[in-house]
Amino acid sequence: MALTFNDAIAKYEPTLGLEVHVELNTLSKMFCGCATEFGAEPNTQTCPVCLGLPGSLPAVNGKAIESSILIGLALNCSIAPFSRFARKNYFYPDMPKNFQTSQFDEPICVNGYLDVEIETDEGMKVFRVEIERVHMEEDTGKSLHVGGATGRIHGAEYSLLDYNRAGIPLVEIVTKIIPGTGKYAPQVARAYVTELRDILRSLGVSDVKMEQGSLRCDANVSLAEIGSGKLGTRSETKNVNSLRSVERAVSGEMVRQANRLEKGERIIQETRHFLEESGETRPGRSKEQAEDYRYFPEPDLVPVTPDADWIETLRATLPEKPSLRRKRLKAEWNVPDKEMTSMVNAELLDTVEETVLLGADPTKARSWWLGEISRLANEKEVAPISLITPAQVAEVIALIAFGDLTDKLARQVVEGVISGEGTPAEVIEKRGLKVVSDDSALMVAIEAAIAAQPDTAERIRGGNIPAAGALIGAVMKATGGQADAAKVRELLLKHLGQS
C-alpha cells in the first residue's frame, strides 16, 4: 500500500532548498555584445567570445552587475565588497568553452532573506526563507537530442547545439535549507518562487517567464523522520517550469521519498527531472562525478568591488516591495482577503491598478477584470489583458457612472471591444447602445405603455406600486433594453402620481 502525501507528512519532516536561476533582460550577453533575444534563429547570436574561440576575451556587462546588486538588495543581502568570477570546468557541449564563467566562493551577494506568506490552518502565516547567496554566471546553449525514442539524452545518437543562449547573463539565487515547513512545504516553495518572481519583475531586471525559461527553479527536497533531528539525503528536481509545478514537484518528491524510506530503501543523492504530465520525477544526469568542477578564479576578468556609494545609489532606486504594495492596495481599495488572493493568483493586480489609476472605481475595476473579462479570456484560453486594455475598461466604467450605459449594455460594449469591433465609443456607435436617458423620448414610450395597459395604470394610480413592473418591462422592451430601468420607474411613478 503506497503512502499518500498525508501519510508522508504524518511520519516525515521535509527540508527544502531552492535554487532559482533567472536570466537577466539585458540587451547584450554577459561577456560579449551578442543580442539576447528569445526565439531567434539558431546560432545567429554568437561571436568568438560566447563560442569560446581561441584568443577571445570576455568583457563584463556593467548593467548585469547592477541588476545583480539590485536583486541582492531587494532580498536583504549584504553586497560583497570584493567578488570574483570563477571558471566552472566541465565537459559537456552546452558550453563551447568547456567551462562556465560563474562565481564560486566569492559571490556578489550573501546572507539575505525573503518572507513569504501562506494560508495555514491557523490563518495567514509568514515563513522566513533565508538566502545563502546570489551569484552571477552565464546561461548555457540549448541541446537538441536526436535519435533514441524519447528525445532524451539517454539513447540519443547525437545532439545539436544552438549557442544563442550561451552567455546570456544568469543570476542564481540559492536559499539556505528551509526547515520546519512540515505539510506546508509545497506551498512555501511555491510562495517563495512567486514572491521572488514578483520582486524580480518589480525590479525590471528580468522577463521572469517560467514558460520561456527566463526563470527556472530547482527544488531540493529531503525527508527525515519527525523528531529524529537529522537531515535526510536530498534529491534535486529540475525542469520545474511553472509555479504550480514547483508545488507539485515538492509534494511529488516528498511522497516518492517517503515510499522509498518506508520500504527500507535509501534515497540517492541525484538530479531528477519533473514530469509535467504526471507530477512525478524521474532520474536525470548522474552527478556522482560531475561534481568535480575544479573551480578557479577567472584569469581573464578583474574583480568586482562595488563601493558604498554605488550600492547606496542603487538601493535608492529600489521600488516598493510587492508584498508591501499588495498590503497598501488591499487597504486603499478595501478588498477582502479572498478577493485579493484571487486577484494576485489571476495576475491581475497590475491591470486592476492601472485601470484604477485611469479613474475607475477599484471595486468596479476588480469586478470587470475578475468577472466578465476573465470569463471571456478563459473561454478563449488567453490572458485577460490580451483582450482589452485598462484604458478601455476604465472608459466603460466611466460611461456607466455617467449613466450613459447600463451594466447590461456595458457587457455588450466590452464583448464588442473583445470581438475586435473597435474602441468602446466605436462599439456604442456601431451597435447603437447608448442608454435612452432623454426624458421626453422615455415619456413617449411610457405613455404608449400606459395606453396599451390602461387597467395596470389604474391599479398603480390606486397605490399598487408593484404593478409598475409590467409597465416598466413594456418600456424596456420598447426601447430595446437601452433605457435605465430605475429612470423609467421614476418617470412612470411620477407620471401616475405616485412619487
Added chain:
Amino acid sequence: MTAISRDEVAHLAMLARIEMTDSELDHLASEMDVILGAVARVQEVAGQDVPPTSHPLALSNVFRADVVIPSLTPEEALSGAPAKADQRFKVPQILGDAE
C-alpha cells in the same frame, strides 16, 4: 611525498575526457609531479605580504556598456565545426546508454 598521485592523474584524465594507457599515466604522473614541485617553489617566495591574485593587473570594476554589437553569421559561427546540421553544431552522443 609526491605532489600528485597516479590515481589523481587518472581522475583528471577522466574529467578531461582524455583516454590514457597505463604507461602514459605512469609517465605523466611523474612528469606532473616535477611541474607541481617547481610551481610550489613560487609559494615559498610569496610571503604574507603578497596577497593571492588572479589577474596580473591591479584593476577592478572594468565593465562594458550594455550595447548590442553584430554577431557572426550562422555560416561564420559554424565554419569551424567538424559537423553541423540544421544550422546547429552537431556533437556525438553525450552520455552512454548505460548511464
